[in-house]
Structure formats: C-alpha cells, structure tokens
Amino acid sequence: MAEQMIPADLLALLRQVDTPTVCNAIEVAQGRRGFNRFTRGTMLHSRPGEPAMVGFARTARISGLAPPQEDPEVIRARRMDYFRSMAAGPWPAVAAVEDVDFPNCVAGWWGEVHVAVHKGLGLAGAVTNGVMRDLDVIDEGFPVLAGSVGPSHGYVHTVDIGAQVDILGMRVSQNDLIHADRHGALVIPAEIFPTLENAIRTVITSEAIVLGPAREPDFNIEILERVWADFEYART
Structure with a gap:
C-alpha cells in the first residue's frame, strides 16, 4: 500500500526513535513546553522490543461489558463497516480503538484473530484503553499498546466508527498521526510536519x-556544569 502525506525521510526517522524523543521534538518544533496530546498512566505493550508504530488513526469505539441492545444484523453490519474503515484512508495507519467501558473493560478485542486481520489489511499497530489477549500467539510485526490484559472477549461489539476517541487522556480524531511505543502514545500536530525532522535531530x-561526557569515566561536577550550560543553550 502506498504511503501518503508523510515525507519518506521523516517517516523512516519516526520509526527509528522512541515516543519520548518525539514528544520532546514536538515542543522544540512548537517553540514552547506544554504539549499534552499523549496518553496518561502506564500502558502495556504486546511486543516491547518492537520499533515504534507510526500511522494515521483509524478510530472506533467498542463495548463488551454488557450485551448490545441493537438488532444482531445491525451489529454484524457495523463490524464489517468497521473493517472497511480500517482498510480505507491515508497510509500508514494505526487503529485507535476506545473501549467505552473503561475502566471496567473486559473485551479482548485485540487477540490472535483481530491482530492477524488488521495486520493483513495493512495497519501498523493498535492503540487502545481496552484489553488485549492471546499474547503468546499473536502475530509479530503488529504491536498493540493496551490498557490491560485479559482472557475474555465479553459481549464485544462495535459502538461507532470514525468519531473522536479518548485513549487514556489522549484525544484522537480520524486521520490524526499517531506515534506509539512501550512508553505510551501521542498525536503529532499536522502543522509541525514540515519542521519535525529537524526538531528530532535537534x-x-x-x-x-550531556550524554557523551556523563558516560566517560572522568565525569565530574565541574564537567557537568560546563556541558549543562551548553545543553541548555542548544535545546532552547
């Protein structure tokens, strides 16, 4: 599938760096501190050693704590509409799925079958406040960043598709650019795309x-005072 909207060099760099580095770089690009479009709290990663997932959000909301009240045909049709939505839009893509039962989520939407299906449709990974499962058998190359791990799928069903979602405090709209790894996830503001590569390198x-001298055997407070001043100047 063709990758769109992100310059190839920037996309390659984003896949190489961790999410804290991108978070810092966004503030450099914006020229101020206070960026806050990121997840809160500790999340669980299905494959902590895998590279960061980067992609435009495909949003949806699910529920599984109680049986759906709608007609079963409506529920089945909406699930297929969900898959159609996941398969359409700008690439690369990341699924951003909110479980509306949070913090009482029980529905393991992200297990062996759904990971295989979403990976097969071309998505780069998933971010959710909900549950993942089947950790020993899910496909590699499709990281899931989730709010919890559990054994059941409950009464899981799709509630809606393409609306804004809330993933542990991170508001995500359809086609927002997500960067996520074992530390959490964030939304990269579209207006900084042109300057983000330089900001990451900065x-x-x-x-x-600081890191170079700090890791040398002769490092001491005098060296720190000198290099920290240079560090402060460089990062502002």
Missing part, C-alpha cells in the same frame, strides 16, 4: 552534549 544532538 533533540538528539542536544542530548548528546
């Missing part, structure tokens, strides 16, 4: 000012 270069 973060990496400025941190090296």
